[in-house]
Amino acid sequence: MGITTVSSREFNQDVSRIKRAADNGPVFITDRGHPSHVLLTIEDYQRITDKQKSIVELLAMPDAADIDFEPPRLNKALYKLADLS
Template structure:
């Protein structure tokens, strides 16, 4: 189920928009044109494959610190063979 609301309605009825997002995407319009989409976290994770990118993780404001161990790419410290 897709819901469309204006920015004004969204500002005045955010809780209704969140309830609608649990049933499907909510398109938020500015001056009658789609400008934003509100999704439940489950719908967002389905769209993104359920994996958080490093950029997503770093963008979280209240996320706890975590250790990041990048995968080794092999022997990168050898001289390049330009011959």
């Protein structure tokens, strides 16, 4: 998978060639020397977006009810009551 970089002017002048280049990997399109857009095939785009989960999905625990968890009671030696007098 190669990365191709073209200027926006090159992109406008030869869209067909740039689309063919996207078959071999992402094409970065620059505007005044700075990357501004990326051209991907639909397969590459779907591969990238379909596998990524949101932070909510990553933190969700749908099977949490199946987990047996009984936290141990704190030992009184671990803390000291505050004297508020």
